[in-house]
Amino acid sequence: QVQLQESGPGLVKASETLSLTCSVSGGSVTTYYWSWLRQSPGKGLEWIGHVHNSGSRSYNPSLKSRVTISLDTSENQFSLKLTSVTAADTAMYYCARISGLRVPPGEYWGQGTLVTVSS
Amino acid sequence: QSVLTQPPSASETPGQRVTITCSGSSSNIGNNYIYWYKLVPGTAPKLLIYKNNQRPSGVPDRFSGSKSGTSASLAISGLRSEDEADYYCAAWDDSLSGPVFGGGTKLTVL
Numbered sequence: 001q002v003q004l005q006e007s008g009p010g011l012v013k014a015s016e017t018l019s020l021t022c023s024v025s026g027g028s029v030t031t032y033y034w035s036w037l038r039q040s041p042g043k044g045l046e047w048i049g050h051v052h053n054s055g056s057r058s059y060n061p062s063l064k065s066r067v068t069i070s071l072d073t074s075e076n077q078f079s080l081k082l083t084s085v086t087a088a089d090t091a092m093y094y095c096a097r098i099s100g101l102r103v104p105p106g107e108y109w110g111q112g113t114l115v116t117v118s119s
Numbered sequence: 120q121s122v123l124t125q126p127p128s129a130s131e132t133p134g135q136r137v138t139i140t141c142s143g144s145s146s147n148i149g150n151n152y153i154y155w156y157k158l159v160p161g162t163a164p165k166l167l168i169y170k171n172n173q174r175p176s177g178v179p180d181r182f183s184g185s186k187s188g189t190s191a192s193l194a195i196s197g198l199r200s201e202d203e204a205d206y207y208c209a210a211w212d213d214s215l216s217g218p219v220f221g222g223g224t225k226l227t228v229l
Binding site: 043044045046049050060061094098102103104105106109110112 | 211
């Protein structure tokens with residue numbers, strides 16, 4: 001059974017960089033697409049971006065200038081870096097697997113990690 | 120403002136049937152598959168429906184999905200108290216080149 005687990009600081013200061021890692025077990029990150037999403041308080045889910053072992057990356061245009069998603073096949077994990085954070089980046093962050101082309105994430109998600117941006 | 124539009128809330132009594140709608144456009148629902156998820160705080164989002172009307176293994180047949188044009192719906196029959204949660208629709212968006220989501224529907228089982 002594929003399992004994903006997010007980890008990283010729960011509190012980040014404004015203007016600094018948010019860094020999260022998603023550890024994958026029960027499957028390899030060398031196949032499929034691996035994505036980050038978030039849900040701000042009181043709002044819906046938002047796709048941040050995804051990465052494939054082929055080197056393909058895709059980011060939400062609204063965040064593209066601040067986002068980097070990377071894959072670490074040796075550790076079987078992938079990461080998110082979001083620079084210059086503000087209070088608007090306070091959210092529950094999820095990692096998830098996308099199992100095909102042009103489809104949303106499927107059945108494999110992490111349980112999420114809450115990140116609060118402080119001033 | 121979410122790209123896909125869902126009613127913010129829905130409610131029904133145990134044993135009854137409820138339908139949650141999701142509307143979009145030709146760049147997302149109209150041209151791509153719709154997915155549905157159940158979100159409960161503190162747990163991983165659960166996939167209920169994929170590719171418009173397919174249920175993953177383990178999802179009971181009380182849950183069903185349909186799509187017509189640029190709209191879709193999730194139906195839950197035989198409502199149970201454990202169905203009380205937030206439900207989200209999603210679809211790939213050709214303009215964004217990524218998935219888009221609805222704003223979520225909070226289901227209350229009265």
